[in-house]
Amino acid sequence: MLRLLVSRILAAIPLMLMVATLVFFLAQLNPVDPAATIMGDDADLESLAEKRAELGIDRPLVVQYWDWLNSAVVGDLGTNWFNGEEITTELRDRIPVTLSMVFGSLIVALAIGSAFGVLAALKAGRWPDRTITVASSLGLAVPNFWIGLVLAYYVGVKLQWLPAIWPTTRPDSLARWVEALILPCVALGISASAAIARQARSSMIGVLQRDYVRTALAKGLPVRRVVSRHAIRNAAIPVVTLAGFQTSALIGGSIFVEFVFNVPGLGRFGVDAILRQNMPALLGFVIVTAAVVVVVNIVLDLSYAWLNPKVRPE
Amino acid sequence: MSEPLLDIDDVTIVFPGGRGALPWQKLPEVRAVQHVSLQIDAGDTLGLVGESGSGKTTLGRAVLRFLRPESGSIRLGDFDVTGFGRQVPTEYRKTVQVVFQDPVGSLNPSMVVGAIIAEPLRIHFGMDSSAARERAGELLEQVGLQRHYLDRYPHEFSGGQRQRIAVARALATEPDLLVLDEPVSALDVSTQSQVINLLERLQRETGAAYLLIAHDLAVVRHTCHRIAVMYHSRVVELGESDDICERPTHPYTELLLASIPDPDPAVQHVKSQRRRELAQGVAGASGRAPTGSCPFAERCPHVMDVCRESFPEPIPTATGGTVWCHLHTSGPMLGGRPVSELAAGSSMAEASAPAADG
Numbered sequence: 001m002l003r004l005l006v007s008r009i010l011a012a013i014p015l016m017l018m019v020a021t022l023v024f025f026l027a028q029l030n031p032v033d034p035a036a037t038i039m040g041d042d043a044d045l046e047s048l049a050e051k052r053a054e055l056g057i058d059r060p061l062v063v064q065y066w067d068w069l070n071s072a073v074v075g076d077l078g079t080n081w082f083n084g085e086e087i088t089t090e091l092r093d094r095i096p097v098t099l100s101m102v103f104g105s106l107i108v109a110l111a112i113g114s115a116f117g118v119l120a121a122l123k124a125g126r127w128p129d130r131t132i133t134v135a136s137s138l139g140l141a142v143p144n145f146w147i148g149l150v151l152a153y154y155v156g157v158k159l160q161w162l163p164a165i166w167p168t169t170r171p172d173s174l175a176r177w178v179e180a181l182i183l184p185c186v187a188l189g190i191s192a193s194a195a196i197a198r199q200a201r202s203s204m205i206g207v208l209q210r211d212y213v214r215t216a217l218a219k220g221l222p223v224r225r226v227v228s229r230h231a232i233r234n235a236a237i238p239v240v241t242l243a244g245f246q247t248s249a250l251i252g253g254s255i256f257v258e259f260v261f262n263v264p265g266l267g268r269f270g271v272d273a274i275l276r277q278n279m280p281a282l283l284g285f286v287i288v289t290a291a292v293v294v295v296v297n298i299v300l301d302l303s304y305a306w307l308n309p310k311v312r313p314e
Numbered sequence: 315m316s317e318p319l320l321d322i323d324d325v326t327i328v329f330p331g332g333r334g335a336l337p338w339q340k341l342p343e344v345r346a347v348q349h350v351s352l353q354i355d356a357g358d359t360l361g362l363v364g365e366s367g368s369g370k371t372t373l374g375r376a377v378l379r380f381l382r383p384e385s386g387s388i389r390l391g392d393f394d395v396t397g398f399g400r401q402v403p404t405e406y407r408k409t410v411q412v413v414f415q416d417p418v419g420s421l422n423p424s425m426v427v428g429a430i431i432a433e434p435l436r437i438h439f440g441m442d443s444s445a446a447r448e449r450a451g452e453l454l455e456q457v458g459l460q461r462h463y464l465d466r467y468p469h470e471f472s473g474g475q476r477q478r479i480a481v482a483r484a485l486a487t488e489p490d491l492l493v494l495d496e497p498v499s500a501l502d503v504s505t506q507s508q509v510i511n512l513l514e515r516l517q518r519e520t521g522a523a524y525l526l527i528a529h530d531l532a533v534v535r536h537t538c539h540r541i542a543v544m545y546h547s548r549v550v551e552l553g554e555s556d557d558i559c560e561r562p563t564h565p566y567t568e569l570l571l572a573s574i575p576d577p578d579p580a581v582q583h584v585k586s587q588r589r590r591e592l593a594q595g596v597a598g599a600s601g602r603a604p605t606g607s608c609p610f611a612e613r614c615p616h617v618m619d620v621c622r623e624s625f626p627e628p629i630p631t632a633t634g635g636t637v638w639c640h641l642h643t644s645g646p647m648l649g650g651r652p653v654s655e656l657a658a659g660s661s662m663a664e665a666s667a668p669a670a671d672g
Contacts, residue, residue: 211420215483218378219434220407233424309424309467 001305001312008301012294019290020072020283024065032277034081055081057279068283077287078280087284090269095288098265101188101257102250102292104181108189109196109250110243116193117200117239118232124205132197139194144253148187148260155183165262184261188253192246199242204235237307244300248293318353319523320377320491325350325386327372345603346372348547349386349625356490359517359524361538361555363531363570368544369603370527374493377525378412391490408438411484415496417476421468427454427479428464434486453482456519457512474505478512485520494526498533510537532574535559543567546609548625553635561652563637566610568592568653591615608640616656618645 035051052058071078077087120132156164163180171177207213208231216226255267266285273281305312326348331341347369354360362370375381377388379395379402388395393406414420421430431453432446441449451461457478468476477497484492498506514537517524528534534541541558543551551564562568572589576582592615603609611621620640629642631650642648646656
């Protein structure tokens with residue numbers, strides 16, 4: 001198990017390098033000149049050239065990239081071209097926000113999705129199953145920012161149960177942090193939960209028809225224990241696989257939800273960096289999201305091995 | 315004669331039709347088993363043979379109380395199986411156990427063998443984990459496996475070994491009846507005989523009765539004291555193994571016997587010719603089982619008008635078995651004698667003369 005962990009972490013290093021390289025060169029296709037954006041419309045050519053030299057973007061691309069890479073490996077991601085802040089400091093403020101949102105919504109998705117999926121499978125063909133199937137179609141069809149707006153309006157503004165937007169000052173206690181997170185997480189997690197519910201339903205139905213479930217019943221186990229001990233663990237395997245894909249989708253989806261709830265997360269930061277060709281910020285954003293996806297997939301691989309003895313390394 | 319251990323009396327099992335592809339379409343119900351009565355004595359083995367779709371597995375599941383018969387009653391020892399409510403008594407689960415056909419699917423892939431076998435021990439005998447482990451090890455040795463396999467997962471074993479594990483698990487509760495649902499048909503031939511021999515030895519050691527469900531008459535004949543032949547929801551012949559196999563009194567049994575391949579090419583040639591004569595129409599029971607006629611009528615070479623009008627009453631055979639076939643009362647009036655007598659006298663044309671469409 002430890003070897004699996006170490007090998008997965010080592011494999012992640014070239015992967016992240018490749019992602020950074022790809023993004024750096026792809027971003028050069030963006031015609032926006034950051035120097036012009038900083039200096040404004042009425043800057044003359046001379047001061048623009050001066051600014052470009054200051055930012056270092058007048059050098060060949062390969063030199064620029066090599067330069068960035070050299071400092072990146074020692075943990076220096078450069079400074080933000082637009083506000084002069086250290087990228088690492090900016091990321092440090094934003095990462096916890098987005099991460100807690102992504103993991104929170106993953107928990108929401110898994111909790112709602114597997115509960116309803118299992119319920120639908122146990123009542124297959126009857127009204128709970130039909131209701132859940134229709135609801136999950138809706139959940140898949142409705143965009144998360146719309147769910148976010150509806151939640152913010154009804155739960156946040158009308159009922160005043162939870163904050164409708166992220167507090168302007170950094171939440172000072174865990175309770176306030178969680179409070180602020182609930183609505184964004186639900187908005188983000190709903191569509192993932194619909195996908196998970198469908199997968200959980202079909203894999204649970206498959207498992208319930210297996211002979212080992214019949215065997216467990218024949219052993220004299222009560223139905224509840226057959227489901228909890230014999231069925232759910234085996235039905236969880238494809239659900240875990242799906243949750244891995246969903247995590248990447250949640251990181252992407254978090255951008256929209258961050259805009260709706262005004263959350264100071266990575267999403268806004270990344271979009272902003274792309275629009276203004278803010279290269280150090282963009283690369284920092286990409287490195288962080290790639291790392292999150294890699295870590296999540298390592299965790300899922302480990303839980304996959306725990307669930308399914310067949311894929312355990314010898 | 316003492317009371318039989320398992321008494322299946324006039325059992326009919328119906329599956330509801332469900333819905334078709336379109337919401338207003340209602341599929342007709344399926345009569346999987348009709349008016350079947352069977353008994354098994356303690357320590358005895360009854361073979362239930364028939365092709366797929368004949369209802370033999372369904373009947374086995376009803377004995378296990380995975381489904382409830384439409385009518386009729388099943389009694390096992392002191393348990394009135396058909397009288398159970400939603401909750402099947404744990405004590406009954408101890409009394410009857412099951413071995414399924416597919417040893418890959420019947421063992422939970424995420425549990426080690428020790429846990430699979432120990433689970434029933436802990437439920438039914440209240441053993442603590444070390445006692446259950448000790449007993450599980452004994453059971454493994456009893457089925458010819460080694461004790462240290464307890465900590466392995468099912469996927470680390472071959473098909474035959476897995477089936478042995480399934481048998482060990484089934485024996486853990488010390489059942490009075492073991493339902494063996496095609497226990498060897500998923501195994502290769504060399505392993506089949508090992509598992510069959512194991513089952514026979516275990517029966518001598520534990521005294522459990524077997525309900526052996528199979529489609530292979532050769533396997534069943536070797537193992538069983540008595541055989542019931544099922545065709546398309548009905549039992550059509552019942553008797554001692556050797557009588558059924560030597561002197562079949564139902565045309566379907568004869569067809570089944572003719573389809574057992576023979577290693578001698580010359581014998582096999584004659585056999586397959588005979589089989590072609592016997593089989594009419596398409597192989598395999600198709601469509602829905604008829605309620606008011608003999609289900610074999612469509613394929614029977616001796617079919618008469620009466621076969622399409624009513625299902626025959628049980629008739630005792632010359633060897634002490636029972637047969638459900640009009641040939642014994644109408645037409646040639648076999649009166650319990652083997653069907654082969656029809657072919658011996660050239661009365662076959664006469665016998666099937668009334669058949670309107672062949």
